[in-house]
Amino acid sequence: MLHTSCPSDPPTVRAAHPEELASLSWWSTLQSVEQEQVAAHLEVLSLASGSAACQAGTTAAHWLGLLDGLLSLSSPALPGLASGLANGAWWGEPELLRHGTYRDNATALRPCLLARLPAPHFEALLRQSLAFSHHVLGQLNQQLSHERDIRQQERERSLGPDRRVALCLAELFDPLRCPGVGSLLRITQQELAQLAGLSRQRVNQALQQLQQTEVLRIEYGGLRVLDRTRLH
Structure with missing residues (x-):
């Protein structure tokens, strides 16, 4: 069950539009009959800013x-x-495979469109499609890498804010983790400050430094990465 910050106003749930299905990074791995199954069961929810996409400790049902x-x-x-997590990101595979509970809290920093596929249909795709299974295996490997980065951040709490901002951006520009982002990330400095645990002013200083060294370019409404490898 998805919880929102306003229980009296539940999120809108609908079927996915054809263009939304076509935009899924794993859609092309499916056979036509499997695509029909996903189209019939994939749900799309509109989340308000501050709403929970999932909560740690709740049953992993999607x-x-x-x-x-x-x-x-x-x-x-x-x-x-x-x-x-930005456009194109998917998560929850380890919890679904263990039939366990979500490990993390996922909170919308702005109005979001969330997709969710019920666990039985996710498991059916794993059984039916070798290509989809390979995609999920890639997701799991990416998550292991991400968890190593998180542990590194835990060890590097004492490092400067420039490093923290760069690591946040490296995650969001990762084409495996967030394949819908591309080279231009739509994000405000306040949103980045929330992710990095810094003030907006300090984030601005870090971004100016990254721009001066030609790692990225600050554009209207977002950031364009010029050399993603130098964010790590």
């Missing part, structure tokens, strides 16, 4: 994806640390 927007992902086990 595979979750972000069609549009920006989410903060945080674990109760690592208070004070958060990572970002």
Whole structure:
């Protein structure tokens, strides 16, 4: 069950539009009959800013994806640390495979479009489609890498804010983690400050430094990465 910040105003749930299905990074791995199954069961929810896409400790009943927007992902086990999820990101595979509970809290930093596929249909795709299974395996490998980065951030709490901002951006520009972002990330400095745990003014200073060294370019309404490898 998805919880929102306003229980009296539940999120709008609808079927996915054809263009939304076609935009899924794993859509092309499916055979036509499998695409029909996904189209019949994939749900799209409109989330208000501040709403929860999932909550740690609740039953993992869906595979979750972000069609549009920006989410903060945080674990109760690592208070004070958060990572970002942007367009095209999917998560929840380990929890679904274990038939367990979500490990993280995912919170909308702005109005978002969330996609969710019920666990039985996710498991059916794994059984039916070798190509989809390979895609999910790639997702799991990427998540292991992300968890190593989170542990690194835990060790590097004492490092400067420039490094924290760069690591946040590296996650959001990662084409495997957030394949819908591309080279231009739509994000405000306030949103980036929330993810990095810094003031907006300090984030601005870090971005100016990254721009001066030609790692990225600050554009109206977002950031364009020029050399993604130098964010790590």
